[in-house]
Each structure stands twice: as structure tokens, then as C-alpha cells.
Amino acid sequence: EAQVTQNPRYLITVTGKKLTVTCSQNMNHEYMSWYRQDPGLGLRQIYYSMNVEVTDKGDVPEGYKVSRKEKRNFPLILESPSPNQTSLYFCASASLKWDRGYQPQHFGDGTRLSIL
């Protein structure tokens, strides 16, 4: 089954304790992206990657890091989490072989992070 898998699904942690949210896709997609979803703000793009070793900042990259060492994985790293990073996070992937104007992103089911 084609899917984007995020782990963990839920996490409660404390300020300053480094954490990593993993994202893996089994569709051989070149494009991967991270978003955060907050009430009243919609989804905001954090980082995206067009392929292995290629990453770019999205709209809200501050306080986050990513890496793309393998095509299937795109972990999101919070090196020193703060309460304002409490949010619902989504990873997505897409094929760049699709018609460039229609690129359906496949989303994971989300990771709810609470930082106290």
C-alpha cells in the first residue's frame, strides 16, 4: 500500500529536549515536505526537498532542521524545542515525474507534538 508514515503519532516533551520526527514514504517520490497545522493558520510549509541531499526552506523554517540522506526518508529535527512549536505536523511526498502543474502530494496522518 502506498503510504507516508510518520513516527511518533503523538509526543509530549519538555522545552530544550532534542527530538526527531521521522517520515518515510514507499512510493519512490523525489519530493518531500514538512508542514505544521495550527488553528486559524492553516498549513504552513517548514522545509521541502526536491531530491536526496537537496533541501530548501519553506515559509516557517525557524527552529527546525531537516536532512535527506535517503530518498525514502525525510526526518524533521527540533534541536531545542520551545512551546511555540506545539503543533500538528504533517509530512508529504510527491512524484516530480507527474505533469508539473498537477503534483498531488500524499500526506501522512500527522504527528501531534506538545512541548511543555
Add this chain to the structure above:
Amino acid sequence: QQQVKQSPQSLIVQKGGISIINCAYENTAFDYFPWYQQFPGKGPALLIAIRPDVSEKKEGRFTISFNKSAKQFSLHIMDSQPGDSATYFCAASIVSNQFYFGTGTSLTVIP
């Protein structure tokens, strides 16, 4: 600032009615306008998308209307059904790389 402005925030429609959600943007470099549907506890899923070189796209009961000169686009759901109850997001992107989403519309279809 919000690159894509979406309204209304919430919408209640009777079964069989038409649901209309509107979005507006400023950046004329946007070249791809998708709509996503999200159910509780799930990630968004692409519903329908349009490029700025066409004014309308229809897929089943879902239609995007696009007004390039006004920098506005809207989603119309015809014959709305209770199963359409979800949150809808419009979005815009440049060369399908960087995406900007609207703030979402919570649609409730009453049986």
C-alpha cells in the same frame, strides 16, 4: 502575512445544496492552485487542482472556478452530501515546489 486568504471559516449547508468556498491571492507568480480535503485525524488529500491558464475545472461534483484578473479562485461542491463534511484548504504554489495554504474552511452538511 497570509499569502492565500480563504473564506468562510465555517460553512453549514443542507444536503443537496451547493457549498462555495472562496480564496484570494496576491502573488501573480503562483502557477498551481490545488484544493485539499481533510477529515479528522487524517492528513489532507488532494481533491482537485487547476492551472491559471484555464477558468474552470470540473471533476464530478467538484468544480474550481478561477478568475486570474481578480486573483481569486473558488471551490463549488454541487449536491453536497453528509460525507463531504470535512475541512477544505485551498493552496497556491510556485512551480509546484513551495506551497502556501489558506486557513481552512470547516464544512458541515446537514442531512
